[in-house]
Structures are given as C-alpha cells and as structure tokens.
Amino acid sequence: MSLHKSKDPYAERCPIRDVLERTGDRWTLLVLFTLEEWGTLRFTVLRSKVQDISQRMLAQTLRRLEQDGLVLRIVHPTVPPRVDYELTALGKSFLVPLHGLLQWAQTHHEQVRAARSAYQAPTPAQAL
Amino acid sequence: MSLHKSKDPYAERCPIRDVLERTGDRWTLLVLFTLEEWGTLRFTVLRSKVQDISQRMLAQTLRRLEQDGLVLRIVHPTVPPRVDYELTALGKSFLVPLHGLLQWAQTHHEQVRAARSAYQAPTPAQAL
C-alpha cells in the first residue's frame, strides 16, 4: 500500500490511522511476528529470518517500530558493533489483535481463494 | 504500502498474505468499515461516505473485495443503472478481528504518540 502522509483519508487525528499505517506496510508485521517467535535478535540474524527483506527496509522498519515504542533497540558498544532488537511490552500487546487477523486468515483462506476462482469480471452495470 | 504481487515476501501460498494484502492498501478497510456501519449502499452514496476516495479507487477497491467474496455487488437492471454493495457473511466475519486492531489503536494511541515524541534518532551503532 502506498500510504501518503499528506492528504491522508484517515486523517492524522484519527487513532486508528497510526495502527493502519503500520499494519499496512510490507514488512512491519513480518518483523513483529519474527521478533515474537524468536525473542531478542540482532540485526543480521533478524534479517536472515525475515525472508527477502533488504537491509534498507529492515533498518527502516525497525526505526519506525522503535520510534513507536513497539520495539526496543539495544546497542552493545563493542567491536564489531552488535545491536539487539526485541519487543517492548507495548509491542507484545499489539501482537494480540494481530493474531486475530492471522487466525481469520488461516480459517477463511480457502474460502477467499475459492471466491477468487469463481469470480467473473462483471460487465459494466448490466445484469443478466 | 506498496504490495507488489510479484516477488512477494510472504509468498503466495502463505494464507496470512491474502489478508495483509487487503488490510495493507489505502482504502479497503475504510470501505469495509463504512459498509459495516451503513449496511447496503449504492456506489455514489458509498463514495460520499468514504471521504476523499476517487471514483477510480472506489471501483477498484470494490472489485477486489467482491472478488475475494467479502462484498456482494447487486446490479439493478434499471435506467439509470443502480448498483448496491453490501458485506457478505465472509466480509462481516473479517470485520471481527479488524475491530481488535481498532480497539488496540484506541487504547494505546496515546502511548504510541508519547513514544514518538520521546524518540531520539540514534547515532549509528554507537552507545553512550
């Protein structure tokens, strides 16, 4: 989804907007689920677990999650540098409703696929 | 979010992908919530209720929802044409987990905003 910041249909003041903005991008949920499953992970390891994510996108996604207080970034002042990431309490609480989505997807996935297969593109505004 | 169909990180076989693909675009949830609130609506009325959506985007969003079996399209063979849209049972069931997200957003919205305000951009991989 392309979520433009400006001319936002949800409007900035709308609380749900902040959530949808996160769930709506390509990697956030994947990163969140990965951190939930594995606990604390360092950058490279996290990347290896999130299939196909680029370095750029992982860094960007993590920044936003950190900024929103969903993920904690822990820097170890070592050489070479080591940075760990883990869910905050807020992040964990966010995963609860997310599982609702997952559950629905798993339960109704077949139904959706069946509907897609059966679908016939409508002839514009004219019925049988 | 831009959700490319190809090179999909979630992979096509992954059930959750089909859901995320929908929640991830700009208008789908808005349309879904609007239909939930108002029940059956015809194209123009629906458009007037979904603030700022273009005719093109509304049509496109409805097609996908229809294709996935979440929304029912009812064509009245009249002149001028009249087309009604309403949620299917599947569509309504999808709104349940969606409300979980909404709830979380409303509950934790302030926390997120606070985290954003407090956030300081990190100096690259070096601690105190």
Next chain:
DNA sequence: CTGAATCCTTACTGATACTG
C-alpha cells in the same frame, strides 16, 4: 556488523475524459 545515502525501477494513486 550495523547501518546511512544514493540511484533507479516499479507500483500506487488521482485527474481527466469517455461510455452504456
């Protein structure tokens, strides 16, 4: 290792104009 900065391609979106 953990990033940030740049470039470039692709996808999304809106405006506009045109049908049945």
Next chain:
DNA sequence: CAGTATCAGTAAGGATTCAG
C-alpha cells in the same frame, strides 16, 4: 448513475555504495 481507459505525478522498495 456507474463505471472504464488513459495519463502523469508521487511514493515505496531494491540494489549498490560508502562509513563508523
């Protein structure tokens, strides 16, 4: 009224390069 088709601007994502 209810769309579709086309066009053009913008934003997202990937690849690459550079740095602490």
